[in-house]
Amino acid sequence: MPERTAFIGARVVDPVSGRDEVADVLVEGSVVADVGRDVSAAGATRLDCHGLVLAPGLVDLHAHLREPGREDAETVETGSRAAAAGGFTAVAAMANTDPVADTPAVVEEVRSLAARAGICDVFPVGAITRGLAGEEMAAIGEMAAIGVRLFSDDGHCVPAARVLRNALQYAKAFDVVIAEHCEDPSLAEGGQMHEGYHSYTLGLPGKPAESEEIIVFRDLALARLTGGRLHLQHLSAGGSVELLRWAKAAGVRVTAEVTPHHLVFLDEDLVTYDTNFKVNPPLRSPGDREALRAALADGTIDAIATDHAPHAVEDKEAEFDQAPPGTIGLETALAAVLTHLVEPGLLSLSRAIEALSTAPARILGSSEHGGPIEPGRPANLVVFDPSADWIVEPPFVSRSRNSAFLGRTLRGKVLHTVLRGRLVVADGKAQR
Amino acid sequence: MNKHLLSINDVSAEDIVRILDVAESFREVGTRVIKKVPALRGRTVVNLFYENSTRTRISFELAAKRLSADVINFTTSGTSVAKGESLKDTALTLQAMGADAIVIRHSSSGAPYTLTRWVRGSVLNAGDGTHEHPTQALLDLYTIREKLGRFEGLRVAICGDVLHSRVARSLSFALVKMGADVTLVGPPTLIPPDAPAWGVQVSFDMDEVLPKLDVCYMLRVQRERQRQQYVPSVREYARLFGLTRERVAMLPEGALIMHPGPMNRGVEIDSDVADLPQAVMEEQVTNGIAIRMSLLYLLLGGGGPEEAGHDA
Numbered sequence: 001m002p003e004r005t006a007f008i009g010a011r012v013v014d015p016v017s018g019r020d021e022v023a024d025v026l027v028e029g030s031v032v033a034d035v036g037r038d039v040s041a042a043g044a045t046r047l048d049c050h051g052l053v054l055a056p057g058l059v060d061l062h063a064h065l066r067e068p069g070r071e072d073a074e075t076v077e078t079g080s081r082a083a084a085a086g087g088f089t090a091v092a093a094m095a096n097t098d099p100v101a102d103t104p105a106v107v108e109e110v111r112s113l114a115a116r117a118g119i120c121d122v123f124p125v126g127a128i129t130r131g132l133a134g135e136e137m138a139a140i141g142e143m144a145a146i147g148v149r150l151f152s153d154d155g156h157c158v159p160a161a162r163v164l165r166n167a168l169q170y171a172k173a174f175d176v177v178i179a180e181h182c183e184d185p186s187l188a189e190g191g192q193m194h195e196g197y198h199s200y201t202l203g204l205p206g207k208p209a210e211s212e213e214i215i216v217f218r219d220l221a222l223a224r225l226t227g228g229r230l231h232l233q234h235l236s237a238g239g240s241v242e243l244l245r246w247a248k249a250a251g252v253r254v255t256a257e258v259t260p261h262h263l264v265f266l267d268e269d270l271v272t273y274d275t276n277f278k279v280n281p282p283l284r285s286p287g288d289r290e291a292l293r294a295a296l297a298d299g300t301i302d303a304i305a306t307d308h309a310p311h312a313v314e315d316k317e318a319e320f321d322q323a324p325p326g327t328i329g330l331e332t333a334l335a336a337v338l339t340h341l342v343e344p345g346l347l348s349l350s351r352a353i354e355a356l357s358t359a360p361a362r363i364l365g366s367s368e369h370g371g372p373i374e375p376g377r378p379a380n381l382v383v384f385d386p387s388a389d390w391i392v393e394p395p396f397v398s399r400s401r402n403s404a405f406l407g408r409t410l411r412g413k414v415l416h417t418v419l420r421g422r423l424v425v426a427d428g429k430a431q432r
Numbered sequence: 433m434n435k436h437l438l439s440i441n442d443v444s445a446e447d448i449v450r451i452l453d454v455a456e457s458f459r460e461v462g463t464r465v466i467k468k469v470p471a472l473r474g475r476t477v478v479n480l481f482y483e484n485s486t487r488t489r490i491s492f493e494l495a496a497k498r499l500s501a502d503v504i505n506f507t508t509s510g511t512s513v514a515k516g517e518s519l520k521d522t523a524l525t526l527q528a529m530g531a532d533a534i535v536i537r538h539s540s541s542g543a544p545y546t547l548t549r550w551v552r553g554s555v556l557n558a559g560d561g562t563h564e565h566p567t568q569a570l571l572d573l574y575t576i577r578e579k580l581g582r583f584e585g586l587r588v589a590i591c592g593d594v595l596h597s598r599v600a601r602s603l604s605f606a607l608v609k610m611g612a613d614v615t616l617v618g619p620p621t622l623i624p625p626d627a628p629a630w631g632v633q634v635s636f637d638m639d640e641v642l643p644k645l646d647v648c649y650m651l652r653v654q655r656e657r658q659r660q661q662y663v664p665s666v667r668e669y670a671r672l673f674g675l676t677r678e679r680v681a682m683l684p685e686g687a688l689i690m691h692p693g694p695m696n697r698g699v700e701i702d703s704d705v706a707d708l709p710q711a712v713m714e715e716q717v718t719n720g721i722a723i724r725m726s727l728l729y730l731l732l733g734g735g736g737p738e739e740a741g742h743d744a
Contacts, residue, residue, distance in 0.1 A: 192541075200624035203541040203563030203598060273542030317520050319540035321561070 002029030005423070006041035007416075010049035010383060014056060015354035016372035025054055027379040030420035034375055047416065049383055055353045056371035057089025057380035057417060058334060059360040061150070061179075061257055062233060062305035064326070065091070065122070067113060068106070069098025074310040074399045076113035079330070080120040082308070082398035084424045086330040087382035087414040090361065090369040091120055091308075095127040096155045102127035102138035104146050119424050121380075123364055126151045128167050128178060134159045137167055144174035149365040152179035154233060155280075157215050159185050161222060168228030177255075177363060179231040180219050182240065183281060187211035192321050194236075194267040194282040202270065204320065207282055209237035216240040220247040223254055231363060232256040234307050236281035238291030245300050255363050257305035258292050260336040261327055261404045265289075269404075273320045276404045279307070280325035296355060297347050303360040304352075306333045310400030327404040332392055334384060336405060338412035342386075349386075357382075368420075381418040388413035397430065433730050436555040438544050440566040440602045445609050452574050455719070455726035461498055462721060471729055472501035478531040479505045480522070480547075481558070482538040487693060487717065488558050488567075492535045495724035501732075504531075519543065523550035533732055536560070554731040562596045568692055569602035571723040573610065575716050576647060579688055583610035589641050591617040591673060592651030592700055593662075595624055599692045600651055604632050617641050618651075618673055621662040638673055642682040649690045650675050653700045666699060675701045680708065688712055 007025040012035065014020075019035075026034040026041055034040070065079035074082075076093070083091045093110055095101035101110065107124040114122030126143035130136045132153045140151055151171065157180055158164040168178050188211040193199050195206020216232060220243055223230035235241065235258050247254050265283045277283060295301040309326025316323050329336075334356065341347040347355075361370025368378045390413055392405040417425035424431055433450075434442050443451070461467055477496040481489050489505065496503045506526070519538075526534060533554045536544050541561030548555050559565040573583070580586060588607055594600040594616045607614045608631040615633040616623050623634055635641045642648065653669065663669045675689065683689075689701075689711040697703040705711065 197626040197629050200595075200626050201601070201630070203561055203601060205562075273545040275546075314518060314520075317518075317546075319519055319538065319546055320542040321540045 003421070004028050004033070004041070004044035005421070006039065006044040006046045007049045007054055007383060008041070008046055010052050010054035012054050012373060013350055013353050014371045014373040015350050015358045016370070017374065019373070020350055025373060025381070027418065027421050030379060032373055032375055032377050032379050035373055051385065051387070052383050052415065053349070053386050054381060054383045056357045056373060057369060057382050057419070058087045058356045059090040059364065059366070059369050060088050060306050060308065060330065060333070061092045061303055061360045061363060062154070063091045063093055063308040063330060064096065064310065065093040065110070066310060067097065068109060070312070072399070073312045076110055076122060077117040077119070078397070078399040079308070080114060080117045080122060081430055082328070082330040082396065083120040084417045084419070085397040085414065085430065086332065087334050087384060087417055088120060088330060089380040089382070089417060089419050090123060090364070090366060091330070092123045092125050092150055092364060094154045095125045095152060096132055100127050100132050101125065102130050104139065104142050107143055107146060107148055120419065121369065123150065123366070124148060125179070128153045128158055129163060132156070134163060137163070137170065140167065140171060140176070141174060144176050148176065150177050150179050150231070152181065152233065154179070154181045156185060157181050157183050161218055164219065165222045165226060168222055168226040168230060172226070172228050175229070177229045177231045179233050180215070181233050182212045182215035182219060183207070184211045184214045187214070191282070192278065193270050194284040196267060196285055198267045198270060202273070209239055209284060209288060212237045212281055213239035213243065216243050220244070220252055220254060223247070224250065224252045227253065230254045234259050234262065234281060234305065235292065235301060236262050236284050236288060238288045241291045241295040241300060244295070248300065255302045256300070257303040257360070258296055258301045259305060259307045260329060260333045262292055263289065263296065264336055264340045265404060275316050275318065275320055275323035276327055276402050276406055278320060278323055278325050279327055279404070293341065293346055297351060302355065303363060304333065304337060304355045305360065306330050310398055311402050312400065316402040326402065328396065328398050328400055328402055331397055332403060332405045332410060334414060335390070335410035335412040338386060339410045343411060379418050379421040382414060383416035384412055384414045386412050435731065436544070436548055437566055437727060437731065438548070438555065438557050439564050440569050440605045443566070448570065448573065448606065448610060451570055451723065451726050451730060452577060454730060455574055455722040458725040458729070459719070459722035461725070462718070467498050468500055469498065470500045472496065472499040472732055475501045475532040475732055476530055477501045477503050477533045477535065477728060478526050479503065480526070480534050480536045481505070481507045482536070482543070483559070485537050485559065488537060491717070491720045492558060492724050494721050496728055498721070499725055499728055501728065519546060520550055523547050527551045533728060556727060556731065559598050561598065563598055564602040565598040566602045567720070567724055567727060568599050569606040570727070571716060571720040572603055572649070572690060573606055574719045574723055575690065575712055576688065578715070578719070579712060580646060583607065583612045586612040586646045587644055588612050588647040588649060589615045589617050589645050590649045590651065591638060591675070593622045593654055594618055594627065594651065595622045596654055597651050603649065604630055608632060615641055619663055619669070638679065639682065642679055643684065645683055645687050647688045647690060648675065648683060650700050652692065652694065653696050670699050674699060675705050677702055677705060680705050690716060693717070
């Protein structure tokens with residue numbers, strides 16, 4: 001008889017079925033066996049979940065797991081553990097490793113590392129162009145043939161419109177998604193933060209919001225031209241949201257993500273030159289943040305993605321202009337969204353779960369993740385305490401500690417993460 | 433006073449007056465045969481210069497020595513820094529050696545802030561990237577007060593590449609704090625669009641501003657900016673924004689001409705203009721030593737100049 005676990009009395013939030021009610025969830029083997037009041041839990045391990053939320057396991061469209069190449073900052077295994085600790089059951093691993101994931105070989109390597117760890121489903125992202133150089137297309141077809149669904153040169157945009165146009169068009173053969181880091185390289189060159197009052201006062205070269213908006217428009221136009229599937233990564237500027245709204249209304253096949261740090265922090269947080277707030281794209285103005293929050297709430301922005309970007313301590317503890325951009329985010333994403341968006345009433349809990357799980361699973365093309373929580377479905381679940389406060393501080397599960405949330409108190413703590421019926425995190429602790 | 437001097441924004445108007453007053457009492461030391469007081473005897477001041485700057489480094493060195501501090505000059509060429517040591521490791525080393533104050537000059541904006549995370553002593557910003565140069569602003573204020581006797585309502589133009597000038601930032605913030613009426617003058621590409629939020633005015637027309645000034649402060653043209661195409665050519669810049677003889681004639685009588693040095697004669701300032709009696713660049717340099725003595729003294733130690741032990 002397969003192992004049975006019963007989650008008793010949780011508030012079950014399942015955006016796919018629209019369920020949001022207190023219920024029991026019985027997991028048998030790797031699948032959900034029953035959902036409802038007073039499910040028959042005979043012989044099952046009973047976990048009391050009163051006061052807790054049970055939802056589909058979270059899905060991250062955007063994480064840097066750094067392996068191969070920078071195993072001192074993160075590995076597929078430590079990144080998987082950090083993901084599970086944060087309630088994620090699936091993570092898309094960006095292609096900017098060393099070597100770059102621009103061939104099936106690197107994709108297979110990341111996959112086998114993830115399978116060996118067995119803590120979180122890792123979806124390797126393929127590069128759009130060879131070596132992320134922006135010139136020749138990477139082996140999109142070959143990578144698609146082994147199941148890669150998302151392609152991105154993340155770290156920079158594909159600078160030449162013609163190259164991106166071809167990629168969007170070519171990708172149609174496999175119905176895969178071209179994901180863009182939207183940033184005009186000549187406008188953003190040398191930029192350390194959002195261009196505005198604070199960059200001028202701090203004497204740091206700025207990246208204007210327009211450096212993103214210009215490429216967002218270009219890419220939307222190319223998606224319209226080609227009919228290809230476009231995904232806009234980590235949007236940061238209010239103008240990008242307006243363009244996205246227009247494109248969606250016009251029927252362009254486009255989706256978009258936003259990070260927790262862009263939803264929470266502002267350019268003014270950089271006044272002490274804390275490199276943990278140095279991210280790319282940069283933290284922007286209050287108006288930009290407001291536009292991002294509204295667009296997430298109304299569904300214009302589909303998903304929340306972490307852009308988990310671990311960096312070695314010695315790299316990040318440096319002069320501001322010499323430190324690499326990025327913050328880790330897997331362990332804080334859910335709590336940040338609960339604390340800063342759900343708690344103040346800017347986002348419903350159901351929409352938050354949709355943006356953190358259902359929508360990204362759909363974009364990734366994964367039918368196993370993101371719900372629904374129904375009998376027969378793979379048991380990829382998260383259980384969290386929405387009212388538990390905790391302080392973000394080392395040690396992190398991630399190998400790195402460059403968190404923009406360092407020292408902050410967040411509300412909402414992951415207790416259980418379930419990957420195909422197996423508790424990979426139980427009572428907030430990683431399981432071996 | 434704060435423990436560190438990172439930005440002029442950390443210093444209140446009241447403290448600025450105090451710094452200038454203490455500098456006043458220290459300036460007399462520089463006129464003696466034996467130019468030294470024992471105020472900081474036994475204290476260690478490190479000059480940590482990641483950028484070449486002979487005049488600022490020497491000014492700090494003289495200031496510390498005239499206060500009897502032990503001075504260590506840590507410059508980047510031929511040191512562990514040249515061998516790739518990080519700012520953090522250098523900071524920890526200086527900390528271990530017991531530095532009471534670290535004077536840092538760095539090409540990265542914010543480097544002095546970063547340094548404070550690893551050292552217990554006071555950090556003095558001697559110019560960081562395109563951010564600030566607070567001791568320059570203070571010595572400029574000292575010079576202005578000495579020559580014109582006030583700040584309130586004083587009309588000051590800061591002319592040139594404001595966008596990349598740490599001097600312009602610190603001086604603007606300080607002058608606004610002291611009640612002066614500041615106008616930034618330069619080509620639109622070199623004036624931050626949000627500058628009015630600093631409490632200053634902006635003009636792109638030097639000739640319109642000059643007749644209404646008490647102080648005309650010229651910034652150094654940074655020729656390396658040329659390739660980024662902020663202006664069509666240095667020649668065009670000099671024609672539109674250089675302080676020529678003709679332009680000096682537009683200044684009211686008694687107006688000061690200032691420049692933080694080193695000057696590009698013939699670019700932002702004509703050679704014979706720089707040598708006019710109303711051009712006070714040499715006084716600026718002399719006052720710099722007194723200002724830095726005052727700052728080191730106030731940050732490292734005592735309550736007032738009376739306790740400084742003015743023994744001759």
